[in-house]
Amino acid sequence: MNYRFQNLLGAPYRGGNTIIINNTLLISPIGNRISITDLIKSQTLTLPFQSSSNICKIAASPDGLFLLTVDDNNRAQFINIPRRTVLHRLSFKKNVGCVRFSPNGLFIAVAVGKLVQIWSSPRFRNEFMPFELVRTFANCNDKVTCIDWSPDSDCLLVGSKDLTVRLFRLNKDKGESKSKPFMFLGHRDVIVGAFFGVDRVTKAVDKVYTVSRDGAIFSWRYERNDGDEVEAPGTPDKMEVDGDINVKKRKNIEGEGLSLLSEGKWELVKKDFFMQTPAKLTSCDYHKGMEMVVVGFSNGVFGLYQMPDFVCIHLLSISREKITTATFNEVGNWLTFGCAKLGQLLVWEWKSESYILKQQGHYFDVNTIAYSPDSQLLATVSSGFCFVTFSEHTNAVTALHFMASNHCLLSASLDGTVRAWDLFRYRNFRTFTTPSSRQFVSLASDQSGEVICAGTLDSFEIFVWSMKTGRLLDVLSGHEGPVHGLMFSPTNAILASSSWDRTVRLWDVFDGKGSVETFQHTHDVLTVVYRPDGKQLACSTLDGQIHFWDPIDGLLMYTIEGRRDIAGGRLMTDRRTAANSTSGKCFTSLSYSADGNYILAGGSSRYICMYDVADQVLLRRFQITLNQSLDGVLDVLNSKNMTDAGPLNLIDDDNSDVDDGVDKQTRVNSSYDLPGSMPNRGRPIVRTKCLRIAPTGRSWAAATTEGVLVYSMDDNFIFDPTDLDIDVTPEAIEAALGEDQPTRALILSLRLNEDNLIKKCIIAVAPVDIKAVVASVPFKYLNRLIQTFAELLENCPHLEFILRWCQVSLYHMHTLD
Known part of the structure; x- marks a missing residue:
């Protein structure tokens, strides 16, 4: 009866953007749920809560503590990642094209239709209105497609479907209310990405890259009004000749962002093209520290380029379908690619040219599943990873x-x-x-x-x-x-x-x-x-x-x-x-x-x-x-x-040009479905095609339209066959209780993991012996013991006795930590 959702398998990626936090944790949407993959431990988990529809946009705070998700119904969830709980919810009035946290974590930029809304980011403190709308930019003539923050969190680059990129400043100065944003013009297709470039030495913003869907990348450089240009990285500077002047110029640019709009102008340096026609550029990302850009195309090809010289480092094909997301990790040595139509999710180390993660879900619905006799394999699973795929069958x-x-x-x-x-x-x-x-x-x-x-x-x-x-x-x-x-x-x-x-x-x-x-x-x-x-x-x-x-x-x-x-x-x-x-x-x-x-x-x-x-x-x-x-x-x-x-x-x-990667495939019932069932030409129909309970009885799995859902009685599987021997039986537990050995009986019941026996052994312990018994319980069983206390508190008449158990157990866990 106490089964709870544990994981979602068989569908590692279905669309939307992916992000990597703390350099090793990959966060990706799976339908209306969020999956977190530990790339070091090779484990994946699915957060227990759901959104009202498929999640299309996600963004994480710079410290990796908070996550903002937005679904197709424009409903947002603000999530505490370590605690795996939803803190706040918010609804937007129009479709959301992009979401970005500011580098200082204080603001969230949300592209809502033609508008760019700046919201204050909720924190841990209790607030009546956790989300506060700080400012709205309404200068774009079409839907906003991409946003990028400057390193000082004061300026934004905003690209839209009107073929332009605009530069906005968050904090107003006197006389700035009537000023218009600077516009980067010249592209002939929808803007896919716009990024600030920084100088490697001073970390000041001195360049901008704009990328359009037709495969063009424009490089822009900042130029002061007095005619002296700010030198781009890689060019010989005049630090030895007039070093004081150059230092002063860089300090002006490195100030509060005002110089990016009013003390100079932006100049188009050069135009480069990826030359993948007729394929369209569908995703891109830029790493400021390494000055590298990665791009994905609709034909499954991705490219890695060194900027600003536009040197191609890698140009490879990973599939024949559209790459819907391409991102760097924080260090810049890993690239993440997602293909929504194939359910493909890849993490690739470009220096060694090796895969860190390579997962692909089922192209169609999962028809059937099977548990192995030891309950550890599910023709996929204990870690949640697919470790082998058999593809010799030529039909369903x-x-x-x-x-x-x-x-x-x-x-x-x-x-x-x-x-x-x-x-x-x-x-x-x-x-x-x-x-x-x-x-x-x-x-x-x-x-x-x-x-x-x-x-x-x-x-x-x-x-x-x-x-x-x-x-x-x-x-x-x-x-x-x-x-x-x-x-x-x-x-x-x-x-x-x-x-x-x-x-x-x-x-x-x-x-x-x-x-x-x-x-x-x-x-x-x-x-x-x-x-x-x-x-x-x-x-x-x-x-x-x-x-x-x-x-x-x-x-x-x-x-x-x-x-x-x-x-x-x-x-x-x-x-x-x-x-x-x-x-x-x-x-x-x-x-x-x-x-x-x-x-x-x-x-x-x-x-x-x-x-x-x-x-x-x-x-x-x-x-x-x-x-x-x-x-x-x-x-x-x-x-x-x-x-x-x-x-x-x-x-x-059919004329829709939406490229966010959420492909609404038409699911037609196969020839072996029930007689008289009608195919739904619209959205996939929710159903369960196969159910299996694990031989241990502690979990069960269901092959559904959403994927393979796994429900378990415990958050993690305590039942360990290697910890059992011929002496661990209910009879041995009863014998230990009869011989007045409560410690041995409790440990045996925890190894066997039977609820009724654990509760019986807890009640059998004398109050004066609680401290000694808890001290002898192995650490890996303490969490299971606390769960049993929570169940006993609901209907056990010995309230003080159970609270004493809780106090001693929690203190013991604290000392062990």
Whole structure:
């Protein structure tokens, strides 16, 4: 019951800009969530909160403590990164084109349509109005696309779609209210980036670079009114001849920013071109310390150039799709690239020409997932990284199955093959085929791993192979519809299959007797699962019901009516409200808990339901996402979005020139989806395609439209098989309590990680022994112990006793730190 969101896998990047804080932490948006990747430890985590739609812009404070995110609905969240909490929220009236923190961290520049708004940055102090609008610049004639701050946080470079870059000053002086911003002109396409350049010696602003979408970069140099130019880096200065004069000039420029607007003028030095026509320049970044610029193009090519001489250091291709983000880290030795359409996220060290991070998500929806027997692998995961990708299948992969040995993974596909993968050598060591091409949609293996079975979509048959030889042993016929569910009994060699022909059949595969039992239903059967003890069989039907059968006696035990539980969410194409429409709401995936008392069910809805099997009661509903960029999330649609031509979100705008990288791909249901389901030509439909509970029972995963969601009972996995031995059992804990050994009993219960046993051992300790017991508990278990105290405080009558435990434990943790 106490499952909480832990991570989002299978979609490392979907669009928007990425940033690196503290030189090693990569922050990237994933749909309506934020992912943080530690590039040194090779670990990734997803922040637990969600935005109302896909996040398109992010910015971090210079100290790396705060993060500002803006989604497609123009709603912003101000986040404390170390605490992983949302501090404040703010809504903007128009689309946000860019967000930037000032170098001193006191201000936030936000491009809202044609305006540039300067907001004061909230801090740790409590304020009634955390966001204060300091100033608004309204001189641009079209949407603002990029912003850059000067190092002293006093001036801004603002590029827009009107082909110009403007120089603004934040702090006004007397007589400056009527002055107009300086304009950098000459570009023939939309401005993609504008950057201040600084002198390496004095750190003063002495140059500006402007980059446009047609692949042009203009270099501008500051020139004083008296005709003496400020020398650019790399040119011989006259410090030995008239050093005092040069020092004075540099001090004027290094002042408060006034000289950048009023004491001189900007001169166009030269124009350079990246020569990638017809590709468009889609992203760029400039590193002031190393004076290098990185650019990405719509054809997947990126370039690294040394400025101001425009020397090409690298020009490489990473994909064939548009590069939607390209950024430096603080030091400048790492480059981050993102490709939204491919779900690709790369971190590249340009000096050694090696990858620091190379992750790519699934191009389409995740169809199926599988846990390894030790719960450490999820055909992706304990660190959240994809460490191997198998790409031999030529069509959609529809089923996965881990062998009991934990060293082999099976996969079935619509390309007519079942493949076995070696997880030591990462290769396809065996391929199972049929005499004529078939499309496989289900997969199972017996406990010994000797027999492999796969159900088909087109011929309605079940094929049986030998794992050792790869030979086809038998073909099981009898179903009259696609065989979408297969599973062997955990206790014997009986195979259960479910089909759209409204039946569940049991097969004796080894004796060759064919079908030994048939369970009839009134609607199409979508999936079938065995309880871990093999004494119960659960299957879901198209009418939204879950049926529980006794496979030994062939009797129907229970039926759960789940259509009302899974209902919720109205599609754009629905003609009825969500409250009155339950058609098509059904469970397509089921998974028993480790003890068989509960069952998880998910399907064509935003909800995943957890039921108590014995009482047929809904215990909890998990809403997989709040992302309004998906279809089926809202119960009530906004009438403002309805036009004469239909819903506004379903109208294609082929003339749109939006290049922010958030590609709204049309997701069409594949050929093996439910019969009668209609493709949504607008946004992706929220749904759950596969559910799996880990064999340990401490976590479960769901393959959804958003990616692979992982829920866990703990923030981190305390269950450690290497910390268990034959003596760590509930009986040993009871024996330690009987022998008046509370310390040993508590440590054993923490190693076993059973809630009821931990609470029992805590209550058994005498108040005078609390200090001694806590001192003997290993540090790695103290966090788990504190979580148990929090649960006991809710319903335990011994309040003072539990508070004493808390006081001693916290003091002990403080002394260890």
